[in-house]
Amino acid sequence: MKSLVLHIILCLSLLVSSISFSQTVEVCDSCSTTTLKNAIAKANPFDTISIKKGTYKEYGIKVDKPLTIIGEDYPVIDGQLKGEVITVISDNVTIDGLFVINVGTSYTEDYAAIRVRKSKHFVIQNVVLEKLFFGIYIEKSSYGKLYHNKIIGDAKEEYNSGNGIQLWYSNHIEIEHNYVEHVRDGIYLEFSDDCLIKNNVSAENLRYGLHFMFSNNDIYQDNTFENNGAGVAVMFSKKIKMYNNIFKENWGTASYGMLLKEINDAEIIGNTFEENTIGINIEGSNRILYKHNNFKKNGWAVKVRGACYTNRFIENNFLYNSFDIAYNSKINDNVFDRNYWSNYTGYDLDKDGIGDVPYRPVKLFSYIVNRTPETIILLRSLFIDIIDFSEKVSPVFTPDNLLDHNPLTKKITW
């Protein structure tokens, strides 16, 4: 017991001494230290390095001590296209307010503007990255925070561009209020669990706005994904929570608001899918709850490809989509209940807000378009309306148990 108390006191005194003795190293053109590299070499652990406004042509900067690096008025760290700019390999590093440009491009190594490797408790905030290959690359690190960063790439081709924020084998990372545009994948998670992705904007990226691979128990909420090559892809992951995100204007042949592939036990609540070619494309995904989502003016609100079982679509708004739901098989094991469908034409005699006639969201025409895509040109023709109607009366090609028994007669508001 006594040794424990002693141990604690020792630890505390060490901590206090380290705080009380922490110093600030200043970097500027006229200071004694003119480069960030020298400053890091000079500094003691837990010191603060303050970088004054200016341009610093440096690359391959290794942060191997727990330091706080603060830029004043966004000093420019110019990597001169020669390689990686900052690599963090120590715990407890804070990087704040830097402007990093000209990261080298390589086909064998993933050069990043800021890389964090095998570290814990790092904070990267208020950083602006431009002309980059990879932006912020978190590798086998955990308990980090990425706040208020702005990443603006100039990616043109997928094969020679990198991702804005990439997580690889990193857990418990918080990514908030970042802005990513014009890179390959805006935010990319691979083998990363328990992360929180919140209030970010990811737009105009070549491939996906957000990309999950083999990452479980993550939450992403209140993000906006706009005009990306193929929207958001969530693949091979479990127990992901997706709340209140906005997916907008992802147009093109292989473009989705959200692509779900091999996703189990996820929750998709309160999201808005607007003007995407396909709102959600589902493949091999089971036990997912879709609730309180808005699907507005999409080509296909939900496209179910196959092997999707016991998913529940409850209390969503399907507004003016060209097709509400598309199926490519006759078997249905998913539940649709209490949704509002703007295409619903039934009546509500007892005025309880629930239509008296069940709604069939899958139309014959969507089946035909699946088979012969060129027929899309006949969309909204009178003839198509007639055959859709006859299919509605007696389903032959579409799953006959796919019904919303309680279609709402008024748009749901939350």
Added chain:
Amino acid sequence: MFKILKYSFFDLMRSRWSYVYFAFYLLLGIVLLFLNNDLSKAVITLMNVIIVLVPLIGTIFGVMYYYNSREFTELLLAQPLKRPSIFLGQYLGVALSLSMSLVLGLGIPFIFYGLLKSNAIWDFSLLLITGAFLTFIFTALAFNIAMSNENKIKGFGYAILLWLFLAIIYDGLFLMTLIMFEDYPLDKVSLIGTMLNPIDLSRTLILLKLDISALLGYTGAVFKQFFGTSFGLIISFIMLIVWVILPVLRILYKSKRKDF
């Protein structure tokens, strides 16, 4: 020609049918807007009305007017007037008054609704423009039918058949062709097929605004160029104009040779 146009136009403006037609659209516009509370849905419903009803009314009205004003036409023919100007004047009178009923009938409620401030104004003007084009096309086709058939019953029969064919049967045949030849690249065929039917053509024009996100889902360079750029809009408008000019030319040709 302008005297005859003026006469036909004012004659029609005074007639009951123009008022009924105008009142119908006015009512439709009001009901759609003020009971629906949603502009997007109203525009979709309007599209259905415009591509089905406008051609039907254009055809029937055109045939009816021609047969009804036959005695007057004969009287005019006895005067020293050019034949083309008589028929062209009558045609333009009918087409103009019909399109005016349409544009005003739908336009007034939408303006009161505050359309000018909303961003749906382009969708809506496109709807009205295609509606006017359809009126001109189908009235011209109706005049052609009426001029070629002395027998009124036959004329009406052909007119209804024409509408039925272009509005419904054509799409059915089109769909069957596409499904039968699904193994072949069909994007060019389907675009050409659309161009050959004025109803499909105007539908596509409106789809360009309403369902562009779905249309871009199909892989095909031709489709992509057509729908993804303003190319599609321009070609469609040119085709609509061609669709007006061709039947009008036939009216002129026919009017020079016809015996009365």
